[in-house]
Amino acid sequence: MPELELTDFDADQQLLALPGISLVLFTSIGCASCRYARAHLPHMALPVDRLAWIDAADNAGLVQRYEVFHLPALFVVRDGDFYGAVQARLNLHELTNAVDGALSRPAEELP
Incomplete structure:
Protein backbone atom coordinates (compact mmCIF):
# COMPACT_ATOMS: atom_id res chain seq x y z
CA MET A 1 0.00 0.00 0.00
CA PRO A 2 1.35 3.46 -0.83
CA GLU A 3 2.51 5.54 2.11
CA LEU A 4 3.55 9.14 2.48
CA GLU A 5 4.86 11.38 5.23
CA LEU A 6 3.04 14.67 5.78
CA THR A 7 4.18 17.73 7.70
CA ASP A 8 2.78 21.05 8.88
CA PHE A 9 4.11 22.52 5.64
CA ASP A 10 2.55 20.18 3.06
CA ALA A 11 -0.35 18.25 4.62
CA ASP A 12 -3.18 20.50 3.44
CA GLN A 13 -1.85 20.77 -0.10
CA GLN A 14 -1.30 17.01 -0.36
CA LEU A 15 -4.62 15.95 1.18
CA LEU A 16 -6.63 18.36 -0.97
CA ALA A 17 -4.91 17.15 -4.15
CA LEU A 18 -4.82 13.39 -3.58
CA PRO A 19 -7.55 11.35 -5.27
CA GLY A 20 -9.21 8.48 -3.45
CA ILE A 21 -9.19 7.58 0.22
CA SER A 22 -6.36 8.51 2.58
CA LEU A 23 -6.10 7.16 6.10
CA VAL A 24 -4.27 9.92 7.99
CA LEU A 25 -2.39 8.67 11.04
CA PHE A 26 -0.80 10.77 13.77
CA THR A 27 1.93 8.78 15.48
CA SER A 28 5.04 9.20 17.58
CA ILE A 29 8.13 7.06 18.04
CA GLY A 30 7.55 6.82 21.80
CA CYS A 31 4.09 5.26 21.41
CA ALA A 32 3.98 1.45 21.37
CA ARG A 65 -5.85 21.72 14.23
CA TYR A 66 -6.94 18.07 14.22
CA GLU A 67 -7.42 18.19 18.00
CA VAL A 68 -5.27 15.11 18.57
CA PHE A 69 -5.37 14.07 22.23
CA HIS A 70 -4.15 10.48 22.02
CA LEU A 71 -1.93 8.46 19.73
CA PRO A 72 -2.28 6.92 17.33
CA ALA A 73 -5.03 9.17 16.00
CA LEU A 74 -6.64 8.20 12.70
CA PHE A 75 -8.70 10.29 10.28
CA VAL A 76 -10.28 9.65 6.87
CA VAL A 77 -9.94 11.99 3.89
CA ARG A 78 -11.46 11.21 0.48
CA ASP A 79 -10.88 13.37 -2.60
CA GLY A 80 -9.96 16.35 -0.43
CA ASP A 81 -13.00 16.03 1.85
CA PHE A 82 -12.59 15.33 5.56
CA TYR A 83 -14.71 12.54 7.04
CA GLY A 84 -13.50 12.76 10.61
CA ALA A 85 -11.82 10.57 13.15
CA VAL A 86 -11.72 6.80 13.10
CA GLN A 87 -12.06 5.01 16.43
CA ALA A 88 -11.04 1.37 16.11
CA ARG A 89 -8.55 -1.20 17.25
CA LEU A 90 -5.67 -1.70 14.87
CA ASN A 91 -6.99 -4.78 13.12
CA LEU A 92 -8.37 -5.23 9.62
CA HIS A 93 -11.99 -5.93 10.55
CA GLU A 94 -12.43 -3.01 12.95
CA LEU A 95 -10.51 -0.54 10.81
CA THR A 96 -12.49 -1.51 7.71
CA ASN A 97 -15.78 -1.00 9.54
CA ALA A 98 -14.58 2.30 11.01
CA VAL A 99 -13.43 3.66 7.63
CA ASP A 100 -16.72 2.62 6.02
CA GLY A 101 -18.61 4.27 8.88
CA ALA A 102 -16.63 7.49 8.52
CA LEU A 103 -17.33 7.62 4.78
CA SER A 104 -21.06 7.27 5.43
CA ARG A 105 -21.08 10.59 7.33
CA PRO A 106 -21.36 13.96 5.60
CA ALA A 107 -18.02 15.37 4.48
CA GLU A 108 -16.50 18.46 6.05
CA GLU A 109 -13.64 20.78 5.19
CA LEU A 110 -10.17 19.84 6.35
CA PRO A 111 -9.44 21.20 9.83
Missing part, protein backbone atom coordinates in the same frame (compact mmCIF):
# COMPACT_ATOMS: atom_id res chain seq x y z
CA SER A 33 0.63 1.34 19.53
CA CYS A 34 2.04 3.75 16.97
CA ARG A 35 5.01 1.49 16.34
CA TYR A 36 2.58 -1.43 15.91
CA ALA A 37 0.53 0.62 13.42
CA ARG A 38 3.65 1.53 11.41
CA ALA A 39 4.73 -2.09 11.26
CA HIS A 40 1.38 -3.73 10.46
CA LEU A 41 -1.06 -1.34 8.75
CA PRO A 42 0.90 -1.10 5.47
CA HIS A 43 0.45 -4.87 5.05
CA MET A 44 -3.29 -4.94 5.72
CA ALA A 45 -5.83 -4.96 2.91
CA LEU A 46 -7.51 -1.79 4.18
CA PRO A 47 -10.19 -0.10 2.05
CA VAL A 48 -7.97 2.95 1.48
CA ASP A 49 -5.70 4.10 -1.32
CA ARG A 50 -2.86 5.21 0.94
CA LEU A 51 -1.61 5.73 4.45
CA ALA A 52 -0.58 9.29 5.28
CA TRP A 53 1.67 9.43 8.34
CA ILE A 54 2.15 12.53 10.49
CA ASP A 55 4.75 12.60 13.25
CA ALA A 56 2.90 14.27 16.11
CA ALA A 57 6.12 15.31 17.86
CA ASP A 58 7.33 17.30 14.84
CA ASN A 59 4.03 18.76 13.60
CA ALA A 60 2.37 20.61 16.47
CA GLY A 61 0.29 22.77 14.14
CA LEU A 62 -1.49 19.75 12.64
CA VAL A 63 -1.87 18.15 16.07
CA GLN A 64 -3.64 21.27 17.30
